[in-house]
Amino acid sequence: MFDAEVQLFCEAFYETPRKERNKDGDGMKDLDSFYEALPRQSHFASLTSAAAFTPLPDGWVICCSDIIDSTGLIAAGKYKMVNMIGASVIAAMQNALHGAAFPFVFGGDGTSFAVPPEHGETARTTLVRLRHWVLQEFDIALRVAAFPVTEVREQGLDVTVARHAVSPNADYAMFSGGGLTWAEAQMKQGAAVIADLTEYEPPDLSGLSCRWNTIPARNGGILSLVMLPTSKTTPAQFSKVASQILDCAAGLPRGGHPVPLEGPGIDTLPQALDIEAHLTRGKGALWRKKLYLLAAAPLASWLFRRGKPLGQFDPSHYMAVMSANADYQKFDDGLKMTLDCAPKAREQIGRILQSAELKGLIHFGLHNQSEARLTCIVPSASRDDHVHFVDGAAGGYTRAAINMKKSMD
Numbered sequence: 001m002f003d004a005e006v007q008l009f010c011e012a013f014y015e016t017p018r019k020e021r022n023k024d025g026d027g028m029k030d031l032d033s034f035y036e037a038l039p040r041q042s043h044f045a046s047l048t049s050a051a052a053f054t055p056l057p058d059g060w061v062i063c064c065s066d067i068i069d070s071t072g073l074i075a076a077g078k079y080k081m082v083n084m085i086g087a088s089v090i091a092a093m094q095n096a097l098h099g100a101a102f103p104f105v106f107g108g109d110g111t112s113f114a115v116p117p118e119h120g121e122t123a124r125t126t127l128v129r130l131r132h133w134v135l136q137e138f139d140i141a142l143r144v145a146a147f148p149v150t151e152v153r154e155q156g157l158d159v160t161v162a163r164h165a166v167s168p169n170a171d172y173a174m175f176s177g178g179g180l181t182w183a184e185a186q187m188k189q190g191a192a193v194i195a196d197l198t199e200y201e202p203p204d205l206s207g208l209s210c211r212w213n214t215i216p217a218r219n220g221g222i223l224s225l226v227m228l229p230t231s232k233t234t235p236a237q238f239s240k241v242a243s244q245i246l247d248c249a250a251g252l253p254r255g256g257h258p259v260p261l262e263g264p265g266i267d268t269l270p271q272a273l274d275i276e277a278h279l280t281r282g283k284g285a286l287w288r289k290k291l292y293l294l295a296a297a298p299l300a301s302w303l304f305r306r307g308k309p310l311g312q313f314d315p316s317h318y319m320a321v322m323s324a325n326a327d328y329q330k331f332d333d334g335l336k337m338t339l340d341c342a343p344k345a346r347e348q349i350g351r352i353l354q355s356a357e358l359k360g361l362i363h364f365g366l367h368n369q370s371e372a373r374l375t376c377i378v379p380s381a382s383r384d385d386h387v388h389f390v391d392g393a394a395g396g397y398t399r400a401a402i403n404m405k406k407s408m409d
Helices: 004-011 034-039 043-047 070-075 079-096 117-138 149-153 181-188 235-250 273-280 286-306 315-325 343-358 394-406
Strands: 061-067 105-107 111-115 142-148 159-166 171-175 222-229 328-330 335-340 362-369 372-378 387-392
Touching: 034 171, 034 286, 061 070, 061 079, 061 117, 061 149, 061 181, 061 273, 070 079, 070 394, 079 105, 079 111, 079 171, 079 273, 079 387, 105 171, 111 117, 111 181, 117 142, 117 273, 142 149, 142 181, 142 235, 142 343, 149 181, 149 372, 159 372, 171 328, 222 235, 222 394, 235 343, 273 286, 286 315, 286 328, 286 362, 315 387, 335 387, 335 394, 387 394
Parallel strands: none
Antiparallel strands: 061 111, 061 142, 105 111, 159 171, 222 335, 222 362, 328 335, 372 387
């Protein structure tokens, strides 16, 4: 994530600056007016209501991705690799759409998103290129699939979307309606597989990185929570359970936000440099990308440890914006949260979930760990719209989803 920061004072020695996104922040006007017109809702609790969501227009395309055997990779300790590959879908699409806004949701080991019909082919091509790239660089298989939203609606489901403004500078898409969950399940069964290309270009993954240290829990533990409604649950019933969980989280310091205001620590040589080099090297030689990162990382570490402005870049301001922009709670056909959670609150949340499950209202999974981690997309350090995806550092959402599936079997 520090390429842009380091370029402020060393790009002349390493690389030329990459292209920035639309500087006016209105790229979606060139893409589609629907998503741009959605109101940014600042209160997460308001998203428990189905009325907060708007159906996608007919013709839009739903895309999803998933790492095959992410469970095995996580068991082998490759948490960061799983998160980086999962988030690479978002970086690749942002760059393919030249920074235009589009609805997406990060799920730890995969990503789902939607695009208007005129960009469906761009999405398919980008996903296939990324699938090929991940297999080439890591020998990891990535599932990718695309469905017209009309096919989802033929199942009696829908894909509705809202925009949650986590800060004045960043917002994230929230999804409801059951359509994404259905599409992901179909993808895992082999449906809507996107065909290979005859020739491949490396995907543009500029901006993807994260060299921050893992973030230790301050309240007792990092709780990963995944909660989905059952097929018989009404929106009002699910909203009630979600509101109870949010009320409990609200009693935690900063609402359970796992990223401190001062930001996480940073090492001189972060552990994920090799992963970042493989993902972002493009057509360049791997050794050259590694050399660049090895040289740039200590400079970035020094800059943030120093904590004082250098030129126009203020690391303290960046840290504050990073914390504000972090994506630690979301609606993705259900509720997902990464909470810095005290034991008492964790027990209370568990009781709420168990009671709702016994009533047949929800399925849920929890996973507790000692740290959280960030995966970041930073188009430019000179702007405040960088985004940071939060997950548990020891499996997070993936392990919570596994635990949920066990309870459903």
